[in-house]
Amino acid sequence: xxxxxxxxxxxxxxxxxxxQENTVLENFPLFCPKCRQKALVNVKQFKMSMIKEPxxxxxxx
Numbered sequence: 001x002x003x004x005x006x007x008x009x010x011x012x013x014x015x016x017x018x019x020q021e022n023t024v025l026e027n028f029p030l031f032c033p034k035c036r037q038k039a040l041v042n043v044k045q046f047k048m049s050m051i052k053e054p055x056x057x058x059x060x061x
Contacts, residue, residue: 008032009039009050019043027051 002021005014013034019025025043032038040051 004046006030006041006043006048008035008037009041009048010037011035019046021045 003018006017006019007013008015008030011032011034013032015030015032017030023043025041028041028043030039030041042049042051
């Protein structure tokens with residue numbers, strides 16, 4: 001079975017996770033130890049997509 005490292009979507013360096021062909025991740029909080037960024041990602045068949053989080057809005061009364 002083939003394995004690959006998950007790469008950081010910001011700096012493109014290796015993270016601490018390896019995935020296989022049949023790995024499916026949804027809404028996974030990925031942390032990069034090099035650039036210290038966090039991202040929510042989906043992974044399916046070695047294809048990674050980053051989930052864009054909406055910006056926080058102030059509450060109005």
